[in-house]
């Protein structure tokens with residue numbers, strides 16, 4: 001087994017190779033505005049570090065969010081197209097599950113929250129590092145304060161709103177290494193993973209920009 | 219004549235607006251033109267909603283690539299390159315296509331060519347009428363662009379002579395259709411009504427046609443306001459709006475200015491060919507009047523079939539094939555989507571070999587549209 005895992009649902013552009021027993025190589029950069037530019041060079045680097053070529057990969061693992069849409073799509077489109085070109089399966093994993101898995105919190109319950117912008121968080125509640133108890137959902141921190149009261153929380157969304165998440169902890173961002181390890185574990189156990197489809201959790205803003213189709217710069 | 223098998227086999231991806239296009243060409247021969255459109259999802263908003271378009275691109279991309287390969291009867295392994303619209307266009311929508319093209323090229327071990335959407339609109343005519351004459355004068359008219367471009371070499375030298383200073387021509391069609399309650403998009407339906415109307419019934423203004431106005435720039439905003447006011451006055455007076463005559467007279471005002479300026483540009487620059495592209499090139503009156511005026515001026519008119527005029531992947535593949543044929547530098551893996559890529563940059567070469575182009579880049583940013 002050789003899994004290529006990637007996630008662009010948070011400000012992190014993260015890529016890892018996993019051979020079924022451990023992570024072979026990985027790369028993580030944090031730059032919320034350059035997912036499109038950073039992802040392919042990161043894949044290339046991770047493969048080069050392992051001395052492998054892309055066609056050795058037997059499956060793709062991709063974080064399906066939730067996450068801000070534009071960046072999220074970069075990872076999903078890349079994973080889909082790799083799958084098509086290589087003829088290998090593409091597995092989806094909830095990005096928050098990757099954060100939960102990497103949290104190292106030994107006994108639950110706990111919460112994972114990422115930044116959904118617009119003063120909201122994407123969040124889910126976990127019984128332990130492998131078991132999501134509810135969600136994911138998108139909410140304003142103040143609106144879920146009662147539900148998460150007293151629970152440890154990981155992720156940038158938790159660190160951003162200390163009033164709601166007083167026990168906020170690292171990791172801040174998801175790592176493809178954690179995503180790959182979780183996926184490898186589940187695949188080995190014969191579990192089905194998610195379809196590689198985005199978890200947007202919000203309807204599109206149906207606003208037509210003023211010069212809606214203008215593609216000629218002025 | 220060279221064996222066509224020697225010509226580059228290129229797959230092109232286009233996602234700058236609401237069409238997910240994947241085309242495959244061999245040199246100047248069209249092999250496949252697969253398009254999935256999200257236009258119906260935008261209709262109720264009266265315009266393209268960027269986030270709706272981007273979501274649709276992600277869904278449609280892989281099936282559309284598969285459909286194009288099947289239609290062309292070729293294997294992805296045999297491709298000589300992958301081309302993609304790097305800009306201009308809607309940023310989020312472009313990024314989906316660029317991500318797909320990069321991943322596809324990387325996985326297949328093929329060179330990647332990020333190309334310019336406007337240059338692609340011109341280059342697509344090679345699939346219809348054979349190699350472009352050099353230089354070529356091009357009039358690009360759609361919901362997003364109204365430009366007069368002069369190209370001496372479609373892979374390296376495209377010069378903007380003029381462009382709209384406000385609305386694009388296709389945008390004006392959409393807005394007037396909205397005022398007339400004819401739905402979205404407005405181009406085809408106005409064309410249809412106009413066929414039964416009198417183009418001289420109402421005299422609407424011709425923007426920027428005065429002696430002191432810029433010779434090649436366009437303006438459709440004043441026309442749009444004038445038509446809307448005329449319609450509202452009729453309604454206020456309790457009279458029926460003659461939809462056919464309004465459509466015909468409005469359309470005539472648009473195509474009169476477009477063709478007049480395009481023919482003048484050909485004469486001024488000594489160019490004996492005019493190509494018209496973009497969605498509005500499907501307009502029957504624009505085609506007829508352009509034909510008439512070009513004949514009178516001794517200019518050969520080249521207009522691709524309507525399906526190649528609207529946004530599609532074949533046009534991107536056509537320009538990509540030309541990049542391969544002329545040994546232009548491929549793009550690098552960190553290629554980004556550039557929503558305002560200048561028309562003077564037909565492609566986005568990788569930085570490793572791009573010193574000449576970097577220079578062009580600096581110069582063009584200053585001179586463009588100033």
Ligand SMILES: [Zn+2]
Pocket residue numbers: 335339360362496528529
């Ligand atoms: Zn276009």
